[in-house]
Amino acid sequence: xxxxxxxxxxxxxxITAVATAMFRDVxxxxxxxxxxxxxxxxxxxxxxxxxxxxxxxxxxxxVTTILLLxxxxxxxxxxxxxxxxxxxxxxxxxxxxxxxxxxxxxxPEMYEIGDPGAPVWDNAQVTQYxxxxxxxxxxxxxxxxxxxxxxxxxxxxxxxVVVFAAGISVLIVLxxxxxx
Amino acid sequence: MADPVDDTYTESQVIMTAVxxxxxxxxxxxxxxxxxxxxxPGGSFQGGxxxxxxxxxxxxxxxxxxxxxxxxxxxxxxLVAGGVAVFVGVGLAAIALGGNFLQYDRFETVLGIPDGxxxxxxxxxxxGIALIVAGVVVTLFFATAAGFPPKxxxxxxxxxxxxxxxxxxxxxxxxxxxxxxxxDD
Numbered sequence: 001x002x003x004x005x006x007x008x009x010x011x012x013x014x015i016t017a018v019a020t021a022m023f024r025d026v027x028x029x030x031x032x033x034x035x036x037x038x039x040x041x042x043x044x045x046x047x048x049x050x051x052x053x054x055x056x057x058x059x060x061x062x063v064t065t066i067l068l069l070x071x072x073x074x075x076x077x078x079x080x081x082x083x084x085x086x087x088x089x090x091x092x093x094x095x096x097x098x099x100x101x102x103x104x105x106x107x108p109e110m111y112e113i114g115d116p117g118a119p120v121w122d123n124a125q126v127t128q129y130x131x132x133x134x135x136x137x138x139x140x141x142x143x144x145x146x147x148x149x150x151x152x153x154x155x156x157x158x159x160x161v162v163v164f165a166a167g168i169s170v171l172i173v174l175x176x177x178x179x180x
Numbered sequence: 181m182a183d184p185v186d187d188t189y190t191e192s193q194v195i196m197t198a199v200x201x202x203x204x205x206x207x208x209x210x211x212x213x214x215x216x217x218x219x220x221p222g223g224s225f226q227g228g229x230x231x232x233x234x235x236x237x238x239x240x241x242x243x244x245x246x247x248x249x250x251x252x253x254x255x256x257x258x259l260v261a262g263g264v265a266v267f268v269g270v271g272l273a274a275i276a277l278g279g280n281f282l283q284y285d286r287f288e289t290v291l292g293i294p295d296g297x298x299x300x301x302x303x304x305x306x307x308g309i310a311l312i313v314a315g316v317v318v319t320l321f322f323a324t325a326a327g328f329p330p331k332x333x334x335x336x337x338x339x340x341x342x343x344x345x346x347x348x349x350x351x352x353x354x355x356x357x358x359x360x361x362x363x364d365d
Contacts, residue, residue, distance in 0.1 A: 050221035054213070058229040063317050066236050067324060074327050138284075139298035140218035148223070149301040153282040156304075157267055160312050164264050167316040170323045178253040179319040 006046060013039040022084045026077060030068045037061035047113060051144045189243040199241035207234045214310045218302060228310035232317030244325045256319050263311030267304050274300070 016036035023029040037060030044053035111118035121127055134146040148156050171177065214227030239247035271282040279286035282304075288296025 051223065051226070054222050054226040055229075058226050058233065062233045063229060063236070063320075066233070066240070067320060070321065070324050074324065137297070138301060139295045140301060142218055142220060142223070144221070145218045145223050145301070145305070149218075149305055150284065150297060153271075153284075153301075153304070156309070157271065157282065160267055160309050161264060163312050163316050164260055167260055167319045167323075170320055174323055174327065176323060176326065179256045179322050 002046075006043075009039060009043050009046060013043060022087075024080045024082050024085050026072050027069075028083075030065060030072065033068075034061050034065040037064070051142075189245070191243075192241075196241045199237050203234055203237055206230055206237065210234060210314075214306055217305060218298070224305035224308070224310035225313055228313030229317055231310070232314040232321075235314075235318045236321050239321065239325075244322070248322055248325070251318065251322075256315055256322070259311045259315035260319065263308045263315065266311070267308035270300055270304050270308070 013036060016032050016039060019032045020029050020036055023032060037056055041053045041057040041061060044050070044056055116122060130143050130147060130151070134143045135141060138146045138150045140146050140150075167179070171179065210227045210230030210233075212227070213222035213230060214224050217223030217227060235247065235251065270284075274283045274286045275281055277286035277290040282300075284297040284300030286296070287293045287300050293299060
């Protein structure tokens with residue numbers, strides 16, 4: 001059952017990703033890209049990463065889609081008779097060949113989802129340390145939050161300032177002095 | 181390109197009603213995610229983004245210009261800069277108490293706050309990151325919606341007539357290969 005769900009989701013995500021690249025109309029590409037982000041969010045949930053899934057749903061499907069829609073509302077929308085881009089067959093052959101080689105080389109080496117012997121899980125120095133000591137060290141139960149805000153708080157501080165700098169940069173690029 | 185008046189807005193009874201119903205729930209969900217992110221999946225980054233998106237939804241339904249007038253620039257700048265200030269403040273307070281930057285356990289050992297580490301984290305999550313993310317999402321939206329000031333656009337058009345001035349430059353270069361394609365077909 002979960003097998004079927006996983007493959008359906010993977011198929012959906014690949015189809016929407018290709019459609020995003022193929023659509024000639026910008027509005028169609030943005031809408032399909034939103035569907036792609038939603039599919040990715042469900043895949044992250046399926047892979048037991050709800051924090052990443054929430055970020056993907058909020059930022060990828062929500063904020064990015066709205067900002068892109070706003071951008072095409074503010075600019076000229078090029079019209080075209082064709083629905084899809086023309087396929088560049090040599091490029092498809094090169095990328096497809098690379099993809100096949102990568103998948104054939106990488107996929108057999110990957111661990112099953114939830115395999116207790118996978119190095120990322122069966123690691124007493126890193127993963128298991130955080131899982132065992134998060135609550136006694138910090139007093140919060142979500143290990144992801146604890147790692148981000150406490151164990152690597154300085155790193156998160158840099159990220160927060162980068163977000164702040166992004167807002168300022170938009171003002172500089174648009175040559176404005178106020179946001180509103 | 182658009183003139184400064186708000187021409188992107190179309191009043192729609194369906195969208196307005198839907199947003200009126202959905203907005204309280206998304207706002208509550210964003211606040212829940214922010215305040216409860218330490219113990220359940222989520223956190224201030226995701227929560228702040230959802231709170232920001234709630235404002236964007238309101239702007240889509242009721243017009244960007246009224247929303248922009250309702251949320252003044254000083255409020256938005258206060259949110260974003262205040263969030264950074266809270267984050268820096270918590271970090272520097274730990275230094276002032278004899279620890280390192282963001283060493284939360286000083287609040288417990290020096291000030292005697294029970295669960296000092298937890299409350300230090302909650303402070304930077306709720307008072308810092310959530311405000312920064314929510315503020316920046318809304319400010320990016322408003323800044324993009326406003327676009328170039330018209331005077332500047334005119335000036336660019338006169339000074340560099342052949343060069344790409346603003347958004348239309350990208351469109352013009354897009355149209356080039358397009359027409360070539362048409363000839364090939």
